[in-house]
Amino acid sequence: MAWIAIRAGLPSNSQDAPAIRVHRGLDCMTQHHAGPTDVTHLEGLLSRRRLFSLGLGAAAAAVALSPRLASASLPTGGNRVLGFYNEHTGEAVKATYWENGQYDPAALKDINFILRDHHNDEVTSIDVHLLDLLTELHRRSGSKQAFQVVCGYRSPQTNAILASEGGGVARNSLHVSGKAIDIRVADRSPRQIRDCAKLLRLGGVGYYPRAAFVHVDSGPIRYW
Numbered sequence: 197m198a199w200i201a202i203r204a205g206l207p208s209n210s211q212d213a214p215a216i217r218v219h220r221g222l223d224c225m226t227q228h229h230a231g232p233t234d235v236t237h238l239e240g241l242l243s244r245r246r247l248f249s250l251g252l253g254a255a256a257a258a259v260a261l262s263p264r265l266a267s268a269s270l271p272t273g274g275n276r277v278l279g280f281y282n283e284h285t286g287e288a289v290k291a292t293y294w295e296n297g298q299y300d301p302a303a304l305k306d307i308n309f310i311l312r313d314h315h316n317d318e319v320t321s322i323d324v325h326l327l328d329l330l331t332e333l334h335r336r337s338g339s340k341q342a343f344q345v346v347c348g349y350r351s352p353q354t355n356a357i358l359a360s361e362g363g364g365v366a367r368n369s370l371h372v373s374g375k376a377i378d379i380r381v382a383d384r385s386p387r388q389i390r391d392c393a394k395l396l397r398l399g400g401v402g403y404y405p406r407a408a409f410v411h412v413d414s415g416p417i418r419y420w
């Protein structure tokens with residue numbers, strides 16, 4: 197079962213706007229957390245109002261339902277829940293994408309949609325291993341906030357345009373294959389997120405301090 201809510205904006209004066217609290221000196225190796233249910237706090241971030249049909253424009257792409265875990269620390273039991281806030285569209289989602297020992301196609305569809313290419317609304321199947329990576333990253337960072345999405349899926353067309361404009365966009369970006377995401381978190385610094393992501397050793401990690409986001413992907417382990 198997926199629970200989802202989307203809304204068109206995130207008012208800065210709202211009680212449920214993400215709090216900007218930076219916990220300096222956080223060592224994610226020494227943090228202890230309640231596990232995947234940590235994201236229940238996301239309830240506060242999300243409106244229950246559905247603004248439009250989530251199936252709209254979503255590609256009926258088949259989802260790879262591989263049970264492979266991103267990390268030995270992710271139990272096969274329990275739920276895996278991810279919360280996203282898309283900075284470009286103002287949409288938010290909280291989705292239980294793993295339940296009863298398997299991935300939930302409906303929840304994955306919701307995630308695929310909010311992580312779509314916002315330039316042309318093209319949707320792809322986001323790699324579930326990237327989602328598991330994010331689940332583990334969220335748990336280890338101790339964040340109580342949703343992932344703020346700077347860039348999720350990037351269609352080949354959009355990527356080609358951005359790459360031709362420069363700005364550090366790779367022509368063979370893993371964003372194009374749904375294996376990468378650029379994120380920040382309101383209650384952790386980009387440096388803290390980067391450090392936690394590197395400790396996972398589950399894929400690539402890029403640090404963009406000036407733009408204040410971190411790139412993570414489910415490709416080969418490498419750092420920049």
Ligand SMILES: [Zn+2]
Nearest residue numbers: 376377378411
């Ligand atoms: Zn990226």
